[in-house]
Amino acid sequence: MESTFIQWLAEPALTHFLIVSAILFALGLMAVITKRNIIMVLMGVELILNSANINFVAFSRFTELSLDGQMIGMFVIIIAAAEAAVALAIVLNVFNRFNTINLDDLNILKG
């Protein structure tokens, strides 16, 4: 039993990467949902994006997709950079207007 687990660990395959990716996704989601600071939320979003990247690369490595996954991964990284810039700009504007970046206080759309 123990040996099969170590053996499974020793032979990295697609599942391993997917598990890592899932953990990363879960962590990112937790950050997005629970953090009160917008910056922290943005960091969570980065985690989710990277978990997706791991998925792309892993699928690309272990299936016959060749380099397509890596390509998409590159795109995601680039777009994530752009997204971070835009998001931070928005955060600055939010701070200018509301004088806070605490998400719990930003609830003017409350019904």
Add this chain to the structure above:
Amino acid sequence: MFIQLSLLILLLPLLGFIVLIFSGKRLSRQGDWFGTGLLSITLILSVVMLILKLTGSPNETITSVFNWIVFTDAMMVGTLAIEFGIMVDNLTVVMLVVVTLVSTLVHLFSMGYMKGEKRYSRYYAYLGLFSFSMLGIVLTHNLLLMYIFWELVGLSSYLLIGFYYEKKSASNAANKAFIVNRVGDFGMFIGIMILFTGFSTLSFEGLFEAIGSGQLPFDSMGWLTASGLLIFCGAVGKSAQFPLHVWLPDAMEGPTPISALIHAATMVAAGVYLVARVFPMLTADALLVIAYVGAITALIAASIAITQYDIKKVLAYSTISQLGYMIMALGVGAFTAGFMHLVTHAAFKAGLFLGAGSVIFAMHKVLHDQHDHKTDAQDIRNMGGLKSRMPVTYWTFLIFTLAISGIPLTSGFLSKDEILAGTMAFSTLNGHWLLPLIGFLVAGLTAFYMFRLLILTFHGKPANESIISNIKESPKVMTIPLMVLAALSLFFFYSFNPIGAASGWFYSAIERPTSIVPEMMQPATWTVLYEAIHSVHTLVMILSILIAGVGILMAYFVYSKKTISAEKLAQRAGFLYRGSQNKWYFDEAYNKAFVSGSVGLSKMLHWFDDKIIDGIVNGSAVVIRGFSKVSNWIDTNVIDGLVNFTAWLSQFAGKVLAKLQTGRVQTYIVYIVVSFIVLFLLFV
């Protein structure tokens, strides 16, 4: 030529009316010269027409017709054209001269009489309308148009009788004249409708042609008689025949020149003219009724006239009485005599009224100057001895009185004599002896009451010296019409033979039209009537002079010599005197029967309306109110409840769901994730 002239004669007075009613006050002297001038022109044109017609084409009937209104697809009769037409025959031209002459003189006389009155220009406008309407009746060629002008005469008489409408009595009199006339007009209209239903035409020519060719309305001789009598109803109203004579004495409330116009030439003459127009289609039965109506009217009116004290009332009743004469003459078939009496009567009766107007005018002026408001300016008991004060008025009045009494050398003698001869001949032929009896009796009464009036007004001692001694003769503008009319009351205008009208131009111009009704309905007497008249003529003449003389002598002895006391005579006569003075209680009877009858009926209807109709209305209102209360309850509780419940439900749902919208981004992300998981679990 005749048509153009007659159109001009018809339309000039209308022009006068239109100009004066709209801009009379802006003309100098309020436009009296305008109306008078127009009427003078029509008078000249009428005289020209008379001469041209009688010398040029005496036997022709000239008509000119154009379609006024055309219904191409009228119900039941197919194409129906209402025609506007003019008919000129000898009757028309004679009548035109009479109407325009009297109207012109009345215009002239009014310049003096109405001077300084309120609504002076309006008065002249109404005179123009009156003349226009009457000329329309004279000239029209069909019954419908005649009916329209007939009503116009009614309207203008209403306006003029009620001219002093500030006086309650005047406006009442105007109403009475109008309403009583409506009664007659109603009959006339039914007659017109019967004829139209029977023959689909309204023109006199068309009707006479149809009847002459043997057609009858509803194929019945009875209907022909009935239609004739119904049309005669119109004449009964307008010519103030029994039993519709009651409006005429009251019509004295109008200005006195108007009385002259109404009673001589326009309104009352219209009735006689109508009977003369439809004369050919009257059956023997209808004519007999007409003769008796005329006789009864003549007798009743003459008997009332002898006891009246108001100078105008005496003349009013004498008018009714003379109209009865004319109608009676037409009824017995003495057509020319009846129509001639209309013409001669127009002259002397207009003169009498204008003379009375002159007297009233003078009296009124003196009373006004003396600030006397109690003395009645029209009561002959307040007069007397005016002869020397008003010589022109007196002498002309004397001539008119002689004429109406039927004294030789006057025009009245010629026509009255012929009427009496006609009734006498009629009675010798078929035994209706009542007609000549009434005729002679009325002749005597006429002479009596006219000379009573003359003596009480102009002779004897003045009733009140302070008033009478200040009386002055009326101005020239008033005395000239009197002189003209006095001249026209002499015999030579009508016949050069002072004792026989039959040889004059009038008799050759106006002939009795031949009857066109079926032979068995024609009066049997007509063929031999003229011979009979000829044989009784001398006798009748002597009798009528004698009777008129007796009447005059009676008046002389009672009122001038006072050898017979008027009071004792009145006492002796008893109920006859009281009846006469109270006008045989016609007004009272009509008040009881018709006025209080309709008041009672309207009271009953008011009660019915108030209790029954209003009760039903109110009851249904109560029911509706109850129903609406129920419906209101349903509306507020059920319908509104549903609506409100829906609203409440949406509001509630909204409130609940609003809680989900926290405004926090992270909540939404949780929703997304949860729903994604749920979907994932459900579908994968």
